[in-house]
Amino acid sequence: MSYNPYTKAHPVSKSLPSDPSEKNPLYGFLPRKVTAKQVQTAMESDINPFTKKPHSPQYKKILEARKKLPVFGQMDEFLKMFTNNQIIVMVGETGSGKTTQIPQFVCYSDLPHTKGQMVACTQPRRVAAMSVAKRVADEMDVQLGKEVGYSIRFEDMTEPGTTFMKYMTDGMLLREAMNDPDLKRYSTIILDEAHERTLATDILMGLIKDLAKRRSDLKVVIMSATLDAQKFQKYFSIAGPSQPAPLFKVPGRTHPVEVFYTQEPEPDYVEAAIRTVLMIHRAEEPGDILLFLTGEEEIEDSCRKIKLEADDLVNQDPDSVGPLVCIPLYSSLPPQQQQRIFDSAPPPRTADGPPGRKVVVSTNIAETSLTIDGIVYVVDPGFSKQKVYNPRIRVESLLVSPISKASAQQRAGRAGRTRPGKCFRLYTEKDFMTELEEQTHPEILRSNLANTVLELAKLGVKDLVHFDYVDAPAPETLMRALELLNYLAALDDDGNLTPLGAIMADFPLDPQMAKMLIVSPEFNCSNEILTIVAMLSVPNVWLRPPNQRKEADQAKAMLTVPDGDHLTLMNVFNSYMNNKHDRQWCWNNYLSQRALQQAENVRMQLQRTMERYEIELVSTQDERRLWQNIRKALVCGFFMQVAHKEGEKNNYLTVKDNQVVSLHPSCGLETTPEWVIFNEFVLTTKPYIRTVTEVRPEWLLEYAPAYFDPSTFTDGETKRALLRVQKKRSLKSGDGGASNGRNSPASDLPAKKKKKIGTS
């Protein structure tokens, strides 16, 4: 083993110790004062500067390819800016190489391994974190998981003490910040794809801006698309209001895309889209097409229509129209079918016939998450499904809305990745200029923030309303979140995090679910609640193929527990386990094995967190009692999501919000009980409540007395029903009703259980 002059105990502040430069390519490097010339010499060395081992044969080959990236030519400029500034905003267009190269430049200058620290680079998506880490490990000629690693949920590919370059999801870094608010293990933090404005990135920006003031040794790089750079420069002007963070700009390496607009607005964008695809197929040069639509049904429908019409064209004119394949793409497709987008276009039908063409019909997944090479034509109708949150009725829903200019630009760019392309926008140029918003609203303005507010509290943010957000959420949204967390006893009346809230924040769950999981040992059903919570955390497990709906519904009925959908979910998971994860069993029962497998993963992760807090895993033998206990535990988390049946038409009214809702058709209840608890409120063709279980009104009064205090209700059937129950209860017990206090037993730590474990 070669001599390593660096030790972790002593931060290097001066030039590194003397060592012949042939043996130590980093000889003479002054941390954060490194020049491009030094880095380039070190890169050309036969010895890997970080492992001190000889470079592998392919290293130089990869290096030659890296040198052709636009960002490589600006290494000197970047390093100077990195030396002279604490925070840099960087703009790098597609193909600039920023995600792979900038973190490496930072490593060469920052030398995190000499200080026992790391450089972090966040990504909004897991696959990106993994694949970029792999690429960079290859470029740096190290084994993935050693010097270069990644960290995503369920998978930590890093080695403490060895890894100094870590790619990770933004959510993962946020989690780490909850346990170490100063993020001391990082010398530089790079937030990549900041323009995507995910919830996690937005919160991280606020935290890191503040952290940079406390930690003068921390360096920060914000990487974004062009349009947002100014906003971030201004936001990160920590040196003074008139001193925006410096901008480092790198051109992209893409091909020009010619953009076309329609002359008149299109009344039916799906019809127009299909027409445009067929027009391209008839009249344009060979090259694949990408069409953006809004959802699964629309996509499957359009694929069928395009296929029919294209076959017609081929039959009418086989000498000039080639074969066409139409491939749907959306996230709920099984991975194997998603892979089809990488198939090549069909060959000509005869040796000298017209060439074939591939059409991918996709949701927004192809805008950011997946890149398809070989796309030359993009058809952009200008719509996508977007999440909107209405704090007044506390409902998140999906709405087909016009996209932003930034989004339209991103879509068009998909046509120019391999050669010059064309983008057909199915709206007028005037509408593009005047009607489309510049940017898509960041997620923080469109979401229920219950989770986020709890995280912020755990992160030590005292004043949530005046936190330095890049874009501040609506006060009403924050109030809704604070209210919920206060009712759940995660925050006290002054908005301070309670000990219970601190534990809740550690579970990667919605606060309601975290709460019911933590109190579940008191009802002797934590084993079951853990399963239910895991099942609620994964995508729908029920498959319902269009041509086998009846069979699928029958299979589902076999697994249904009539007392409630939550119990049905538990039953499905247990049956899956009893059938030893059998694929055939899943298939026979129209269940998604992928989702069930995911639920098992989530369950194991949550169980580890439970163990850390010594929350017991217990169960009840008698099934009837067990089911009742489970329903009581559900009330402790979801008492704010209760609906009361009103009138004879099977309509329900949500408690307090007084929204008229119906049971979702997927609901498995055999009757329509007077009181139900629901997991979600969905607004589709009409307002529905989904995943519903019957509860008893006495439980509402007992486990959430503050929320169900009848005096806080407006007059109506719900209030009268509550008063009747209250009266009956007080006659029975002789006291006022609630047995032990305001929010008990769900109000505080499960002290009894903790002690029991502590002594064992």
Place this chain on the structure above:
DNA sequence: GAGCACTGC
């Protein structure tokens, strides 16, 4: 009597 844009912990 109907759906599930997309991520992330």
